Amino acid sequence: MGQSVHNVALQEVVLAQPRGFCAGVDRAIEIVERALVRYGAPIYVRHEIVHNTFVVADLKAKGAIFIEDLADVPAGATLVFSAHGVSQAVRQEAAERGFQIFDATCPLVTKVHVEVAKLRREGYEFIMIGHKGHPEVEGTMGQLDDGIYLVEDVEDVERVQVRQPERLAVVTQTTLSVDDASAILAAVKARFPLVREPKKQDICYATQNRQDAVKLLTAEVDVLIVVGSPTSSNSNRLREVAERRELAAYMVDNASELQPEWFEGRQRVGLTAGASAPELLVQQVIERLRELGATSVRTMPGVEETIEFPLPLGLGDKSMAAAAASRS
Template sequence: MGYESASSPGARSVLLAAPSGFCAGVSRAVETVELALARYGAPVYVRRQVVHNRQVVERLQRAGAVFVAEVDEVPAGAVLVLSAHGVAPGVREAAGERGLRAIDATCPLVTKVHREARRFAELGYDILLIGAPGHDEVVGTAGVAPGRTHVVDGLDGARAVEVADPERLVWLAQTTLTVEETERVVVELRKRFPGIQDPPSDDICYAAQNRQAGARHLAGASDLVLVVGSANSHNSCRLVEVARACGTPAHLVEDPAAIEGGWLEGVDVVGVTAGASAPAESIGALLAELASRGYQDVRTVEVAREGQHFSLPRELTEFSA
């Protein structure tokens, strides 16, 4: 990422996890809004935050994007981008009824979960969707099969959920959960419903898993872990939890001003990572702030390599060529 140092980490140094920051799905969503503005001109409307990061949203607003909560806030005939987190079919139907030019920026990995939910619902299964109630992704996935989907919020949710037919049951998961928390919930579900089926493939996003692996590595090699991301970014908050679960102090940092002086007392090595929705400039700003406080030696620790790239929505493919 351009912050490599040949020095070994020592007193007052930084370990930077790689990969950190934008994943392929987030990059696709942000580029979708940028290209829509270039093709159609401002304003381009975006339902909800296209990705859960305040700096990204503010930058797109300055470029002419208008963020709305619901489709009925968008003028008839306008351009509307649907966020990376995915939406229920009813949202697309509402956009069509208003004559909107809807461009779908849903992450393909979320779309995969939607396809799974739709297929199992058509086969007559109830779906136990492990995730955070109210999160945009969970709301969208539950909306694919609203009569058959039960949102399971952690172990308490697993112990309380009731289903019509325990023999026709499958679990799916929000893509930004940690592998560990998902496995704990599935174990609990299996105690109650031994016949529950697994999803056909892993629902947890590869990028989320890679960043979680980085947070674990940092926790074992650092005195403190700082995670760049916004408070409403589920995957960023999970990185803090992963580091803390390893016994290392960890904090979410939206910008350098969030650093509290006491955090760095007695800290020689700071581990830095970032959620999948955090832009590179936010990571750079944190590193610059740490350098000003004496943490100038930065070493990148690569825990995985990501070469994934997702194609843009078809409405913008020709325009971007």
């Protein structure tokens, strides 16, 4: 396979640490798998459980059916909300339709929803920093009927019209670029000096850690590969972090998308994965890079993530542990 490749100086693969699955993604996938074991197929999931092509295909093969419209779910079915969270309108409709519901919303997204509800009761309006159309943004903005305004960049901050600048709070999509978000937040604070910030920033620990790891990696490598699906916000941000440091960076869904010419004249390739990308895909990319000439693999020192989130009631008991242990 590698024989036809000429002029490739590829020698070393350097792995980012941490990379790949975060606790929220692990929990979301496990909720679907445990629901399939306990209640049998099909289990309906509103929106892709996480934004990864491989994960979604694997769960489909096991009996999960992914839908966007609750009208596509038969009465009495079991429904899982994706890790990105849902609006109050979706929650209400699901309850009215009588589904058995398991909520796989990442607890860090739920924290943002709880904060929005609490501050609204205290009379606040909100500016949300995020990407229009992303399901997490739709879910968070959908916690309220009005009084929450989306800004995607500094220009949006200049244009946004709020009713009461003295009672204004800011919340953030959890998977943004840390650098982008801080620039937009600075603009919000400059325009609305009384704005209330969250006690702890909304960008999640896993997003921050993966971006920090890429920043360290860029100093050591000649090109970066990010394993992640095109719809994955946090994976796209990893590629952008490298590009801002003027490092060539490419995002691939799997090893088959690697192009030999990316590595011509480049000795060291950095490798990371978005929070919804399984380690299996990373290992397959490493194998392909070996075929293209890489002779060694090392992992950068980095943060060891130990956080785990509990499963919802009804799925987290010990009798299900054996089924989860056999996860492929």
